[in-house]
Each structure stands twice: as C-alpha cells, then as structure tokens.
Amino acid sequence: xxxxxxxxxxxxxxxxxxxxxxxxxxxxxxxxxxxxxxxxxxxxxxxxxxxxxxxxxxxxxxxxxxxxxxxxxxxxxxxxxxxxxxxxxxxxxxxxxxxxxxxxxxxxxxxxxxxxxxxxxxxxxxxxxxxxxxxxxxxxxxxxxxxxxxxxxxxxxxxxxxxxxxxxxxxxxxxxxxxxxxxxxxxxxxxxxxxxxxxxxxxxxxxxxxxxxxxxxxxxxxxxxxxxxxxxxxxxxxxxxxxxxxxxxxxxxxxxxxxxxxxxxxxxxxxxxxxxxxxxxxxxxxxxxxxxxxxxxxxxxxxxxxxxxxxxxxxxxxxxxxxxxxxxxxxxxxxxxxxxxxxxxxxxxxxxxxxxxxxxxxxxxxxxxxxxxxxxxxxxxxxxxxxxxxxxxxxxxxxxxxxxxxxxxxxxxxxxxxxxxxxxxxxxxxxxxxxxxxxxxxxxxxxxxxxxxxxxxxxxxxxxxxxxxxxxxxxxxxxxxxxxxxxxxxxxxxxxxxxxxxxxxxxxxxxxxxxxxxxxxx
Amino acid sequence: xxxxxxxxxxxxxxxxxxxxxxxxxxxxxxxxxxxxxxxxxxxxxxxxxxxxxxxxxxxxxxxxxxxxxxxxxxxxxxxxxxxxxxxxxxxxxxxxxxxxxxxxxxxxxxxxxxxxxxxxxxxxxxxxxxxxxxxxxxxxxxxxxxxxxxxxxxxxxxxxxxxxxxxxxxxxxxxxxxxxxxxxxxxxxxxxxxxxxxxxxxxxxxxxxxxxxxxxxxxxxxxxxxxxxxxxxxxxxxxxxxxxxxxxxxxxxxxxxxxxxxxxxxxxxxxxxxxxxxxxxxxxxxxxxxxxxxxxxxxxxxxxxxxxxx
Numbered sequence: 001x002x003x004x005x006x007x008x009x010x011x012x013x014x015x016x017x018x019x020x021x022x023x024x025x026x027x028x029x030x031x032x033x034x035x036x037x038x039x040x041x042x043x044x045x046x047x048x049x050x051x052x053x054x055x056x057x058x059x060x061x062x063x064x065x066x067x068x069x070x071x072x073x074x075x076x077x078x079x080x081x082x083x084x085x086x087x088x089x090x091x092x093x094x095x096x097x098x099x100x101x102x103x104x105x106x107x108x109x110x111x112x113x114x115x116x117x118x119x120x121x122x123x124x125x126x127x128x129x130x131x132x133x134x135x136x137x138x139x140x141x142x143x144x145x146x147x148x149x150x151x152x153x154x155x156x157x158x159x160x161x162x163x164x165x166x167x168x169x170x171x172x173x174x175x176x177x178x179x180x181x182x183x184x185x186x187x188x189x190x191x192x193x194x195x196x197x198x199x200x201x202x203x204x205x206x207x208x209x210x211x212x213x214x215x216x217x218x219x220x221x222x223x224x225x226x227x228x229x230x231x232x233x234x235x236x237x238x239x240x241x242x243x244x245x246x247x248x249x250x251x252x253x254x255x256x257x258x259x260x261x262x263x264x265x266x267x268x269x270x271x272x273x274x275x276x277x278x279x280x281x282x283x284x285x286x287x288x289x290x291x292x293x294x295x296x297x298x299x300x301x302x303x304x305x306x307x308x309x310x311x312x313x314x315x316x317x318x319x320x321x322x323x324x325x326x327x328x329x330x331x332x333x334x335x336x337x338x339x340x341x342x343x344x345x346x347x348x349x350x351x352x353x354x355x356x357x358x359x360x361x362x363x364x365x366x367x368x369x370x371x372x373x374x375x376x377x378x379x380x381x382x383x384x385x386x387x388x389x390x391x392x393x394x395x396x397x398x399x400x401x402x403x404x405x406x407x408x409x410x411x412x413x414x415x416x417x418x419x420x421x422x423x424x425x426x427x428x429x430x431x432x433x434x435x436x437x438x439x440x441x442x443x444x445x446x447x448x449x450x451x452x453x454x455x456x457x458x459x460x461x462x463x464x465x466x467x468x469x470x471x472x473x474x475x476x477x478x479x480x481x482x483x484x485x486x487x488x489x490x491x492x493x494x495x496x497x498x499x500x501x502x503x504x505x506x507x508x509x510x511x512x513x514x515x516x517x518x519x520x521x522x
Numbered sequence: 523x524x525x526x527x528x529x530x531x532x533x534x535x536x537x538x539x540x541x542x543x544x545x546x547x548x549x550x551x552x553x554x555x556x557x558x559x560x561x562x563x564x565x566x567x568x569x570x571x572x573x574x575x576x577x578x579x580x581x582x583x584x585x586x587x588x589x590x591x592x593x594x595x596x597x598x599x600x601x602x603x604x605x606x607x608x609x610x611x612x613x614x615x616x617x618x619x620x621x622x623x624x625x626x627x628x629x630x631x632x633x634x635x636x637x638x639x640x641x642x643x644x645x646x647x648x649x650x651x652x653x654x655x656x657x658x659x660x661x662x663x664x665x666x667x668x669x670x671x672x673x674x675x676x677x678x679x680x681x682x683x684x685x686x687x688x689x690x691x692x693x694x695x696x697x698x699x700x701x702x703x704x705x706x707x708x709x710x711x712x713x714x715x716x717x718x719x720x721x722x723x724x725x726x727x728x729x730x731x732x733x734x735x736x737x738x739x740x741x742x743x744x745x746x747x748x749x750x751x752x753x754x755x756x757x758x759x760x761x762x763x764x765x766x767x768x769x770x771x772x773x774x775x776x777x778x779x780x781x782x783x784x785x786x787x788x789x790x791x792x793x794x795x796x797x798x799x800x801x802x803x804x805x806x807x808x809x810x811x812x813x814x815x816x817x818x819x820x821x822x823x824x825x826x827x828x829x830x831x832x
Binding site for chain 2: 085095102105106114115122124
C-alpha cells in the first residue's frame with residue numbers, strides 16, 4: 001500500500017461521510033424524516049428497509065439527484081453542498097444504480113468516457129480511456145474488455161462496468177443500490193470478493209439491500225429505515241436476521257412459510273418438448289418438458305431473460321407454441337386461446353402485474369371480475385349484474401386483506417402490495433386447477449411477500465398444481481417441492497427441493513450442467 | 523420519347539440535377555439526424571424550411587446579399603428550433619403532435635408574410651454556379667459534380683462533418699447516449715436538456731438553410747407551400763438512412779434522382795401522365811419506409827420525454 005490516505009486508484013480517501021437530519025418531502029409523502037446516516041473509510045455500511053422506506057431517496061440525495069428539504073452533509077467533517085451528480089462525482093462519491101446506467105449501444109470505453117472532459121479537447125480519447133480501464137481492472141481484479149459493446153455483456157459483467165465507471169471517476173465512496181438483485185449466486189460471491197477488496201483498500205461502501213443474509217454476510221454496520229425514519233444503526237455482528245426483519249417491518253415476521261406435507265396427486269399440467277419464439281425472433285423455449293402434479297409447487301429458477309417470460313406466455317396461450325404439446329388435465333390445450341384456458345380453470349398471476357394483471361384505470365371491483373365478467377353471476381345476457389359484482393368484490397377485499405379506501409378506487413391508486421393482492425384474490429378465489437405464478441412477490445415488501453407466499457402454499461396444500469416462475473432464488477427454495485432450472489430456453493435439470501442448494505442451482509443457472517462439465521453451448 | 527431518356531446528354535442532365543436536388547434533403551435530414559439521435563422527433567422540419575425559405579428569399583430580394591440571406595434563414599430556423607425545444611424539453615409535449623403544430627405554423631406564417639410583404643411571385647438572383655477549374659471540364663462528370671453552386675457543395679460537405687461530430691467527438695458521444703439512455707447520461711452529469719436544446723436548435727438552423735437552398739440556390743423563387751412535403755420526406759430519410767449521415771446521404775440521393783427523373787420525363791414530354799410522375803418520389807417514400815422498417819433499430823429514447831422525478 002502506498003500512502004495511507006490514498007486509494008489504489010490514486011484518489012484521496014473519504015475518511016468519513018455524514019448525513020445529518022436529512023428530510024425530504026414529496027407531495028403527500030414524507031420520504032425521509034430527519035435521517036442521520038454515516039459511513040467511514042474501510043467499512044461496508046448496509047442500509048436496510050422495505051420498499052418505500054426511503055432508502056433510495058436518501059441515497060439519491062447523497063448522489064445529488066434529489067435535493068433535501070432540510071439537513072446537511074459533511075464530508076471529512078466539513079459541510080458540503082451536493083446539487084447534482086457532477087458535484088458528488090467531484091467529491092469522490094459514486095453510485096451503482098439498481099437499473100444499470102449504461103448505454104447498451106455504446107462500448108465499455110464509451111460508457112466510461114461519457115460526460116468526462118477529454119484529453120483531446122473536443123475529440124474523444126477512447127484509446128487513453130481504454131488503457132486506464134485496463135489499469136483499474138488489474139488493480140481491482142475485474143476482468144473487462146473496453147472495446148466490447150454493453151449489449152454483448154452478461155449482467156454480472158455489466159455491473160463490473162458500472163464499478164469501473166465509478167472508480168474511473170475517482171470514487172472513494174461507492175453506493176451500491178440493490179446490486180445483487182439481478183445476479184446469480186456465483187456472481188454475488190464475485191461481487192462480494194470485489195467489495196471486500198475495495199474495503200481493504202480504504203474505500204467506503206454503502207450497500208442497499210432487503211436480502212438479510214447478504215447484509216449479514218457483507219456489512220460491518222447496518223442501519224434500518226422504516227417509513228422514512230431511521231430505526232437504528234448497529235454493528236452487524238450484534239444482530240441476527242430475525243432482529244433485522246422485525247426491525248424492518250416493525251413486528252414479528254414469519255420467515256419460512258409452513259409448508260406441511262401433502263400427498264402429490266395426478267399430473268395436472270404437462271409440457272412435452274415445447275418450443276416457441278421470443279420477441280427478438282430468437283428461440284424463446286427449446287424443447288421444454290416438465291410436469292406439475294396436484295398438490296405441488298414446481299419452481300422455475302433462472303437468471304432473468306432465459307425464457308421465463310416465454311414459458312409463462314406459452315402455457316397461458318399468449319404466445320404461439322411452434323413445436324411440442326401442452327396438456328392440461330390430460331387434454332391437449334396447445335395453442336388454445338387464453339379464454340379457453342380460463343374455462344379449463346387455469347389461473348395466471350403475471351409477472352408485469354400493472355400491465356398484464358389488471359387494468360389501471362378500472363376500479364378494484366371491476367378488476368376483481370376481469371376473468372369471469374362475461375359469465376353468470378356477474379353478467380346476464382350481456383348486462384353486468386352490478387349488485388353481485390359489488391358483493392363479490394367486498395367479500396374478496398375482506399378475505400384477501402386488500403387495503404383500499406373503497407371497491408370503487410381505481411387500481412392504479414393502490415400500493416404495489418395491494419395491487420398484487422387484488423390479482424391474487426381474482427386468480428385464487430375461482431378454485432383453479434392449475435396456477436401459473438410469475439414473479440409473484442417481485443417488488444413487494446416483506447409483509448405482502450409473506451402474505452402472497454402463504455396464499456400459494458395454502459393453494460398447494462388444497463391440492464392445486466402450481467408452476468412458480470421466480471428469479472428470486474430464496475423464494476424458489478422456500479416454496480418449491482421440485483425445482484427446474486431454465487437457461488437459454490432449455491430446462492437444465494429438475495431437482496427435488498431436498499437436493500437443491502444455492503451453489504448447485506447457481507451453476508445450472510449459469511448454464512453449467514454439472515461441476516466438471518463445460519458450459520452448454522448454443 | 524422514352525428513348526430520349528437514354529441519350530448521354532439527358533443522362534448527364536438527370537444526374538446533375540439529381541445531385542443538385544438532394545441539397546435541401548441533405549440539410550434538413552442531417553439536422554433531423556442530430557435531433558433524433560438525441561431522442562427528439564422533430565416533425566416541424568417542413569414548417570422551419572418554409573420560414574427559412576421565405577426569410578432567405580426576402581433578404582436576397584431586398585438587399586441582394588446572399589450570405590446575409592442564408593444567415594437570416596439560419597436565425598429564423600434556430601428560433602423555430604428554440605420554440606420546439608422549449609415545448610419538447612421543458613413542457614414534455616407529445617413530439618409527433620407538437621411537430622405537426624410547428625409545421626402548420628410555418629406553413630401559415632410563411633404564406634401570410636408572403637402575401638403581406640411580397641404579394642406576387644418574383645424571382646431573385648440566387649447563388650451562381652461555381653465551375654471548379656479543370657475538374658468541371660471533364661466531360662459528363664464535370665457537369666454532374668463540379669459545376670454546382672456553393673450551397674450544393676456545402677450540403678455534401680455537411681455529411682462527413684456530421685459523421686465526424688457524431689462518432690469522434692465528446693459532443694457526439696453525449697448526443698448518442700442521451701438518445702439511447704438519458705437516465706444514464708444524466709447520472710454521469712450530462713445535461714440531457716442541454717444536449718437536446720442543442721440538437722433541436724441545430725436541426726432548426728439546418729432546416730432554415732434547407733429552405734434557403736430552395737428559394738435562393740435551386741429555384742430562386744418563393745411560392746406558397748413551395749416545399750410541398752420535402753421536409754417530411756427528410757424526416758423519413760433519417761429512418762431510411764438508419765440514423766447515420768452516410769445512410770441519409772444515400773437516401774437523399776435516391777430520392778433526388780427519382781425526382782430529377784420525373785422532372786425530365788415531364789420536360790421531354792414522355793407520355794406518362796404528369797400526376798403519376800409527380801407521385802413517384804412519394805410512392806418511393808412509402809415503399810422505402812416499409813422496406814426499411816425493423817432493418818435498423820433507432821435510438822431507444824426517441825420521442826420519449828426525459829424527466830428526473832424530483
């Protein structure tokens with residue numbers, strides 16, 4: 001190590017950064033309420049909280065994207081004003097956003113150079129930038145090709161580009177906003193190795209997450225936000241996952257839903273060598289075979305974009321199956337219309353709930369009957385039976401604990417968790433034979449997540465066959481009876497829950513068939 | 523006679539006027555390329571051209587100073603661009619609709635000014651042909667390439683300049699990233715609004731020049747609605763050219779050659795109904811756009827307003 005206060009990137013260290021009494025109001029919402037937060041050189045400080053707790057707002061204030069209504073920021077003890085990302089970059093603060101801030105059609109070097117002054121004045125100096133990228137990559141152990149286009153890179157590699165981008169700008173303090181959300185377990189391990197290296201070198205890291213085991217693994221201190229207020233800060237070593245969860249939600253949280261043992265029944269849904277295209281014209285599914293039995297949850301694990309969407313659409317009649325056969329309770333239903341599958345009691349909890357799961361500008365009551373609106377008792381000879389619809393939705397609102405001012409409230413005005421409860425209520429209350437649930441808890445807070453998972457378990461216990469597609473490995477592991485891993489549109493393997501470990505699934509998710517074998521080529 | 527078309531003299535004539543007629547397309551479409559690469563669809567090109575054409579014509583007629591005429595056309599186009607930028611960037615207007623509004627404004631305003639300030643169709647002494655020594659003496663080629671006026675040469679010079687700016691400068695990098703992922707550019711301290719203001723005003727300025735090239739370099743008159751859809755074709759050419767200056771050049775030449783051909787068909791009295799002949803470039807626009815759909819992906823953020831949720 002050179003001088004103590006200099007980072008390997010050649011930039012000065014940030015010994016301490018402190019946010020004091022930060023308040024931020026949005027119309028009708030107090031997003032941050034007198035929040036104090038600090039981070040020091042050589043530590044990972046985790047920021048934990050539910051959706052809407054104010055984590056991102058606080059960090060966007062630190063990065064200069066939002067302006068606080070009250071409060072101050074002190075850098076190495078001196079007050080600073082951060083009114084734009086330019087200011088924060090200048091002060092040595094970098095941010096890895098949850099949704100990567102990369103331009104897909106540009107190269108790595110171009111993305112890094114963007115917005116920076118060039119040594120050649122008005123002309124770009126990409127050769128020089130590339131050289132520096134390779135230097136930095138060597139120092140921090142990141143492998144990256146400066147001339148590759150972003151769209152050619154895997155998600156893990158794109159994240160490395162984001163880190164390089166921040167380091168290139170001299171970031172001494174790095175904010176990582178839910179960096180693990182899109183990674184495979186192996187990629188998470190690699191990221192943590194890089195983070196540990198950076199901390200050892202004197203960087204200050206802020207790690208935002210709602211995955212408790214990751215927070216426990218990587219951070220030195222942890223702060224919890226709830227409803228815009230900071231609940232507290234503690235050394236991570238003095239807390240447990242259960243403490244943190246209770247802190248976050250403000251009450252006792254049950255972790256693993258009680259699954260119980262259920263006798264598996266007959267095969268309800270069967271796919272035989274099903275292939276279909278994707279929106280990009282490339283193959284979406286390639287000869288996928290699987291079956292789901294009554295009383296079981298078959299989990300589909302995989303990294304985003306490996307055919308999950310196509311699988312859901314092929315099963316629900318939204319995408320044309322080009323080869324193979326889909327069987328529902330022994331009947332060939334390949335390429336039937338969605339309405340015909342509805343008749344056969346297939347329920348669907350779609351991934352994009354706001355786009356595919358409901359009509360934003362319809363009321364809660366109307367959304368509750370979308371699937372069966374044309375049938376008795378909700379309509380008769382083409383006329384809606386409004387009384388029955390109101391009775392039905394009032395019943396579901398109570399039964400499924402939907403928090404809504406009234407059943408006339410427009411769906412778009414509900415919170416994410418309650419919107420999903422409306423979808424779940426509609427899809428589960430009709431006593432389906434098969435349920436396809438795609439990302440049923442994505443973006444939901446712990447409370448709503450817990451509720452949705454419990455509902456799925458109850459359906460399973462009642463003997464429904466459930467196909468669960470999720471990119472959240474924890475969810476797959478806690479709900480599934482069997483786990484199928486999808487990679488580039490193919491099912492890599494189907495393993496019973498008892499034999500599934502994150503490491504084993506992670507390899508399959510990365511396209512590695514078994515530990516010794518090579519990557520599946522396409 | 524159809525066979526007249528194939529005499530050397532006529533072919534040289536067709537090619538020479540084809541080269542010449544590409545001029546307004548080039549100015550307008552290169553300007554539009556900049557706007558679209560930054561994520562803004564400016565459908566007001568036609569209106570900006572009409573006002574630029576009138577302004578240049580009026581200044582040329584009253585002062586005889588062609589340089590000043592072009593300058594005023596640029597200024598008028600820039601002001602139109604500034605208004606478009608305000609509506610697009612600050613007010614987040616739906617770009618397709620506001621562009622049509624600016625087109626109608628330019629159409630009506632140029633006609634009103636024409637009625638009030640001139641009243642009758644007059645001609646003006648436009649840019650003279652410049653015969654480049656030696657090169658213009660080459661038979662055929664000399665007449666096609668080296669006996670054009672200054673505005674024609676400048677239009678072609680614009681193509682490599684635009685390519686260079688877009689691909690080799692920091693400004694170009696900013697423009698391309700703002701058009702693809704404004705959030706990313708913003709997070710790196712690039713002013714999305716600033717870049718878009720620049721490209722829209724540049725587009726307006728070049729549209730003004732495109733208008734001027736019609737009224738004081740090619741036709742040397744001003745008439746009501748003299749652009750007759752040329753500005754819209756320029757917008758289509760940007761798509762056709764895959765948002766690349768050299769592609770735009772190819773498209774502009776294709777259209778101007780067809781246009782030149784139909785003009786010669788009428789001049790030579792070839793028995794094809796003139797309505798059909800006049801239709802040719804427009805039919806070609808539709809065919810080419812249908813063929814070029816999904817061939818190249820455009821800027822991801824095209825027509826999408828950018829707003830930091832603060």
